[in-house]
Amino acid sequence: MKELKHLNKYFRKYWVKMLIGVIITVIARIFSLVMPSYVNKSIGLIEDFTRGTILEPELRELAMQYILIIVGTALLSGLFTFLMRQTIINVSRYIEYDLKNEVFDHYQFLSLNFYKKNRTGDLMNRISEDINQVRMYAGPAIMYGMNALTLFGCLIPLMFIKAPTLALYTILPFPILSFLIYKISKVIHKRSTKVQQFLSVLSTFTQESFSGVAVIKAYGLEPSINKELTDLANEGRDKSIDLAKVEAWFFPLMILLIGVSNLFVIYIGGKQYMDGEIESVGIIAEFILYVNMLTWPVAIVGWLTSIVQRAEASQKRINEFLKETPQIKNEVEEATPIAGKIEFKNVSFTYEDTNITALKNLSFKIEKGETVAILGKTGSGKSTILELIARLYDVSSGEILIDGMPIKKLNLFSLREGIGTVPQDAFLFSDTIGNNIRFGKNDATKEEVVQVAKDAVVHENIMGFSKKYETILGERGITLSGGQKQRVSIARALLKNPQVYLFDDCLSAVDTETEEEILDNLKQASENRTTLIVSHRVSSAKNADKVLVLEDGRLLQQGTHEELNNQEGYYKELYLNQLSEKEN
Ligand SMILES: Nc1ncnc2c1ncn2[C@@H]1O[C@H](COP(=O)(O)OP(=O)(O)OP(=O)(O)O)[C@@H](O)[C@H]1O
Numbered sequence: 001m002k003e004l005k006h007l008n009k010y011f012r013k014y015w016v017k018m019l020i021g022v023i024i025t026v027i028a029r030i031f032s033l034v035m036p037s038y039v040n041k042s043i044g045l046i047e048d049f050t051r052g053t054i055l056e057p058e059l060r061e062l063a064m065q066y067i068l069i070i071v072g073t074a075l076l077s078g079l080f081t082f083l084m085r086q087t088i089i090n091v092s093r094y095i096e097y098d099l100k101n102e103v104f105d106h107y108q109f110l111s112l113n114f115y116k117k118n119r120t121g122d123l124m125n126r127i128s129e130d131i132n133q134v135r136m137y138a139g140p141a142i143m144y145g146m147n148a149l150t151l152f153g154c155l156i157p158l159m160f161i162k163a164p165t166l167a168l169y170t171i172l173p174f175p176i177l178s179f180l181i182y183k184i185s186k187v188i189h190k191r192s193t194k195v196q197q198f199l200s201v202l203s204t205f206t207q208e209s210f211s212g213v214a215v216i217k218a219y220g221l222e223p224s225i226n227k228e229l230t231d232l233a234n235e236g237r238d239k240s241i242d243l244a245k246v247e248a249w250f251f252p253l254m255i256l257l258i259g260v261s262n263l264f265v266i267y268i269g270g271k272q273y274m275d276g277e278i279e280s281v282g283i284i285a286e287f288i289l290y291v292n293m294l295t296w297p298v299a300i301v302g303w304l305t306s307i308v309q310r311a312e313a314s315q316k317r318i319n320e321f322l323k324e325t326p327q328i329k330n331e332v333e334e335a336t337p338i339a340g341k342i343e344f345k346n347v348s349f350t351y352e353d354t355n356i357t358a359l360k361n362l363s364f365k366i367e368k369g370e371t372v373a374i375l376g377k378t379g380s381g382k383s384t385i386l387e388l389i390a391r392l393y394d395v396s397s398g399e400i401l402i403d404g405m406p407i408k409k410l411n412l413f414s415l416r417e418g419i420g421t422v423p424q425d426a427f428l429f430s431d432t433i434g435n436n437i438r439f440g441k442n443d444a445t446k447e448e449v450v451q452v453a454k455d456a457v458v459h460e461n462i463m464g465f466s467k468k469y470e471t472i473l474g475e476r477g478i479t480l481s482g483g484q485k486q487r488v489s490i491a492r493a494l495l496k497n498p499q500v501y502l503f504d505d506c507l508s509a510v511d512t513e514t515e516e517e518i519l520d521n522l523k524q525a526s527e528n529r530t531t532l533i534v535s536h537r538v539s540s541a542k543n544a545d546k547v548l549v550l551e552d553g554r555l556l557q558q559g560t561h562e563e564l565n566n567q568e569g570y571y572k573e574l575y576l577n578q579l580s581e582k583e584n
Contacts, residue, residue, distance in 0.1 A: 021087030028080030043282030092139020137311030148297035181302030340530035373541030376550030426489035440496035
């Protein structure tokens with residue numbers, strides 16, 4: 001129960017509703033206790049009538065009274081049972097909602113490393129399936145637990161007062177029932193965990209096959225993927241059948257034990273009646289009703305234990321993630337808007353998970369408003385520079401200064417607000433094109449959206465779609481071509497109008513003419529804005545104020561296009577190569 005203590009704050013939050021729920025549960029059960037004794041009394045009435053101790057009018061009047069009491073209390077018990085569900089189950093839904101929000105909010109603040117360490121399927125599972133298990137504890141378990149406690153507390157003493165021997169024989173099979181159900185629940189729990197884990201594997205596999213459907217088709221992998229899925233599905237079927245086999249024991253066992261209890265009641269009760277130890281056969285009917293009332297709560301004791309165990313295990317998994325602290329922390333409360341001057345001082349950076357040192361002792365300065373192109377072979381560390389400026393990671397050694405201030409002394413949100421990033425792999429949400437562009441500025445007007453789309457040279461394409469800016473993009477924007485996606489992503493950054501633009505090889509999928517048009521527009525749109533353009537093409541660097549050439553995480557060359565073109569080296573070679581490619 002240690003892990004479930006996390007929920008106490010929610011129980012405190014909803015304590016009034018919870019208390020009302022508990023009171024209602026007790027009332028509902030007390031009303032349900034009335035009926036069996038009036039069934040007994042009614043049978044007694046008929047016995048009295050057949051013995052001639054009461055007359056027909058009296059019989060009719062009393063029978064009518066008893067019927068009204070039975071119907072009335074049954075209705076009241078039903079009404080309170082309804083209210084009980086309305087209160088306790090509702091509280092569990094509120095707790096589920098709060099917990100999901102808490103976990104989601106926490107996920108949002110965790111650093112990129114966390115997302116790399118944990119698979120999306122696992123993140124999804126903890127926020128959905130695990131929270132659902134916890135909800136079973138916060139709602140149904142408490143409700144049925146209270147129900148059972150109230151019944152045991154009221155009914156068992158009542159049975160012993162009415163007919164002690166009969167009561168003893170009636171409840172004798174119950175501990176056995178409870179124990180067996182507990183044992184079965186444990187096996188069910190074990191097997192259903194296996195089924196759950198397996199479902200995770202299966203859904204990750206299917207999700208990846210759908211996302212990668214283009215690659216699968218291109219490589220003609222459909223038959224082998226089908227075979228893999230069939231094998232997985234067969235394994236899943238076997239696991240589910242294993243589970244169904246134990247689950248199948250649950251109800252027959254219950255019915256068997258109810259049957260045994262009923263037999264005891266009839267046999268012992270009948271014997272006692274014949275021996276004159278009990279006055280009326282009505283008591284036998286009353287006890288049979290008690291047996292039926294007690295069966296479910298008794299069975300539930302075993303079931304509840306397994307629900308609590310499952311909830312504890314699930315809450316443990318949730319707590320593991322809640323205990324994760326973001327590696328990148330905001331250490332400054334007040335807002336610190338940035339102007340755009342950037343300096344790297346002997347910066348080295350190693351990715352924790354791969355241990356790759358992407359930047360080695362790197363130093364350079366970029367003045368506010370400058371446009372800087374970063375070139376270099378693939379894997380030389382270009383994107384890493386941009387990630388460090390946006391503080392997606394913190395440097396391993398050295399220092400990054402923004403406007404002369406160490407980056408950690410800036411408010412993280414102000415820093416990111418001042419930056420417009422266009423990543424290498426543009427991500428678009430399943431929403432309209434307009435809303436995708438508006439992502440960084442929700443309140444932007446239609447005109448502003450159109451203007452940035454024009455600057456990013458994607459307006460014409462958008463107008464070509466039948467629903468124009470209202471065109472919905474599929475998952476990951478698959479209805480757009482690579483170049484269109486990149487340009488929508490550029491428009492999104494332009495709309496934000498930040499102090500610093502970080503363009504990460506985001507023109508790689510457009511032809512050189514469009515690239516030039518976009519670069520011209522960017523020049524105007526990003527006037528007085530610091531702009532870093534990572535690229536493999538010299539064309540992106542030609543008009544930059546400065547070019548940085550990287551090799552294996554180190555600065556190889558630095559200067560303007562003209563300066564670097566007059567030196568022998570990587571840049572000049574690249575320029576000549578690309579020039580001859582263009583001429584060809
Ligand atoms: N998120 C990451 N986790 C671990 N290692 C990484 C990560 N991103 C990059 N690396 C490694 O760091 C090195 C530098 O990568 P980076 O993406 O900065 O290079 P790049 O110059 O931008 O390459 P490209 O031109 O191919 O985009 C590479 O060796 C890469 O494998």
